[in-house]
Amino acid sequence: MAQRAAIIGGGVIGGGWAARFALMGWDVALYDPDPEAKRKMSEIMAGAARALPMLFEAPMPPRGTITHCATMAEAVAGAAYIQESVPERLELKHKVYQELQANCSRDAVIGSSTSGFTPTQLQEGAAHPEQIIVAHPFNPVYLLPLVELVPSLKTAPEVTEKAKETLTKIGMYPLHVRAEIDAHIADRLLEAVWREALWLVKDGIATTQEIDDAIRYGFGLRWAQMGLFETYRIAGGEAGMRHFMAQFGPALKWPWTKLMDVPEFDDALVDLITEQSDAQSGALDVRALERLRDDNLVAILRALKGREAAAGKLLIEQDTRLRAPLAGSVPLVTVRRTVPVDWADVNGHMNEGRYGQVFSDASEEVMTHVGADRAYIDAGHSYFTAETNIKYLAETLVGEEFIVETRVALGQGKKLRLLHEMKRPSGEVLATCDQFLLHVSLTTRSSCPPLPDVLARVEALAKAHADG
Ligand SMILES: NC(=O)C1=CN([C@@H]2O[C@H](COP(=O)(O)OP(=O)(O)OC[C@H]3O[C@@H](n4cnc5c(N)ncnc54)[C@H](O)[C@@H]3O)[C@@H](O)[C@H]2O)C=CC1
Ligand SMILES: C[N+](C)(C)CC(=O)CC(=O)[O-]
Numbered sequence: 472m473a474q475r476a477a478i479i480g481g482g483v484i485g486g487g488w489a490a491r492f493a494l495m496g497w498d499v500a501l502y503d504p505d506p507e508a509k510r511k512m513s514e515i516m517a518g519a520a521r522a523l524p525m526l527f528e529a530p531m532p533p534r535g536t537i538t539h540c541a542t543m544a545e546a547v548a549g550a551a552y553i554q555e556s557v558p559e560r561l562e563l564k565h566k567v568y569q570e571l572q573a574n575c576s577r578d579a580v581i582g583s584s585t586s587g588f589t590p591t592q593l594q595e596g597a598a599h600p601e602q603i604i605v606a607h608p609f610n611p612v613y614l615l616p617l618v619e620l621v622p623s624l625k626t627a628p629e630v631t632e633k634a635k636e637t638l639t640k641i642g643m644y645p646l647h648v649r650a651e652i653d654a655h656i657a658d659r660l661l662e663a664v665w666r667e668a669l670w671l672v673k674d675g676i677a678t679t680q681e682i683d684d685a686i687r688y689g690f691g692l693r694w695a696q697m698g699l700f701e702t703y704r705i706a707g708g709e710a711g712m713r714h715f716m717a718q719f720g721p722a723l724k725w726p727w728t729k730l731m732d733v734p735e736f737d738d739a740l741v742d743l744i745t746e747q748s749d750a751q752s753g754a755l756d757v758r759a760l761e762r763l764r765d766d767n768l769v770a771i772l773r774a775l776k777g778r779e780a781a782a783g784k785l786l787i788e789q790d791t792r793l794r795a796p797l798a799g800s801v802p803l804v805t806v807r808r809t810v811p812v813d814w815a816d817v818n819g820h821m822n823e824g825r826y827g828q829v830f831s832d833a834s835e836e837v838m839t840h841v842g843a844d845r846a847y848i849d850a851g852h853s854y855f856t857a858e859t860n861i862k863y864l865a866e867t868l869v870g871e872e873f874i875v876e877t878r879v880a881l882g883q884g885k886k887l888r889l890l891h892e893m894k895r896p897s898g899e900v901l902a903t904c905d906q907f908l909l910h911v912s913l914t915t916r917s918s919c920p921p922l923p924d925v926l927a928r929v930e931a932l933a934k935a936h937a938d939g
Pocket of ligand 1: 485
């Protein structure tokens with residue numbers, strides 16, 4: 472049975488949490504008194520359901536349900552994990568904890584999305600402070616893995632551990648913030664940049680567009696893969712970090728930044744920024760901007776995944792968690808996944824080269840299934856593809872789910888012939904592949920019969936598939 476999460480507050484952030492939990496197989500109970508909450512949630516879910524599965528090579532778990540509850544008590548009943556995402560007002564958050572702690576299980580974790588309050592502030596007046604922990608996510612919650620996990624001295628250690636475990640299982644990167652401070656780690660950094668950006672606009676130095684360009688054409692790209700300190704270490708050249716600090720340390724004392732001064736948020740500044748932002752991005756509505764952002768994030772994260780770097784490494788770990796051994800069905804279902812955005816070509820559909828990837832993945836699953844797995848390959852044996860014949864029967868679009876069904880048409884000595892059918896969930900065939908493989912010795916790089924166990928399984932499959 473699916474585990475149950477309760478989401479209190481279903482706006483930008485609560486909606487993102489609900490989508491991530493449900494897409495990772497949890498049943499979600501959501502409470503938000505906003506009469507528009509259902510519509511907003513379904514729009515967030517549509518975006519998330521398109522984007523999140525694109526990150527993975529492995530099949531997603533069966534999707535959990537999202538139930539809109541009429542009361543907070545109904546939402547938290549039976550929930551193992553509760554995430555509060557109501558507006559950033561301390562007295563409101565206190566009120567919410569009072570009500571939900573009167574109704575939730577004592578074993579449930581209560582995470583707060585707060586951007587800036589400390590866990591000690593959140594726990595003030597709570598009946599059970601030990602259940603409460605800051606779990607600060609980043610927008611969009613369904614794609615960005617970071618969640619700052621900040622316990623206080625009153626938070627029970629097992630709550631921190633349970634939170635880490637749950638958040639890791641749903642594909643997030645819980646960063647344990649060891650000391651509680653206002654705005655945790657990341658928002659403290661973001662606030663500094665935000666403050667400087669506001670001054671640059673107010674002083675007429677740069678427009679919102681120019682500031683965004685300065686970030687996305689330059690240091691924004693660096694930060695996604697190495698962060699700040701590793702980047703600056705490299706900037707110190709052969710002499711490294713010490714040299715970097717000797718060169719640029721003194722600059723911190725020069726008037727390069729406005730430091731802690733905050734510009735007055737008067738009407739003039741708000742109007743100036745809103746006008747510039749409208750000129751920059753007003754042609755697209757928020758859903759179109761979200762889709763653009765999500766597609767770019769998916770492409771960046773997948774590029775990092777290919778390099779096993781930074782957040783990409785986490786996706787590989789999640790793929791491992793999601794991947795289940797092949798069931799022995801006839802035919803075998805060897806691939807179950809979604810077409811990611813980076814597989815599209817100029818025609819706006821999955822590029823022909825990617826079909827080769829899909830069928831290659833399918834044959835690797837068959838190899839693993841018959842025992843020609845990583846250990847077998849490391850011991851010097853494998854299969855090489857000698858021939859493929861792919862037929863493209865229908866267009867496959869970005870964001871589409873598909874499966875590959877595979878039959879072993881021949882399994883005789885060193886010869887292996889696989890017939891793959893790539894299908895929509897409706898059963899419509901998108902492409903077929905007739906693939907001929909030869910068993911090889913990786914020492915001689917020449918063909919040879921498989922080891923007896925593998926051969927026996929290949930022969931058994933060929934027989935079952937001929938009969939089935
Ligand atoms: N928007 C952002 O970029 C980020 C926000 N956060 C934090 O997440 C929390 C929520 O922020 P957003 O989602 O941006 O705000 P939001 O305004 O989009 O959503 C808040 C939701 O809470 C609902 N709500 C109000 N009172 C409620 C109550 N008593 N019970 C249940 N629901 C109630 C509202 O109807 C609304 O739908 C805040 O603590 C914020 O600091 C964290 C990370 C990023
Ligand atoms: C602006 N903000 C403080 C609400 C930002 C965050 O809390 C995190 C984010 O997603 O940038």
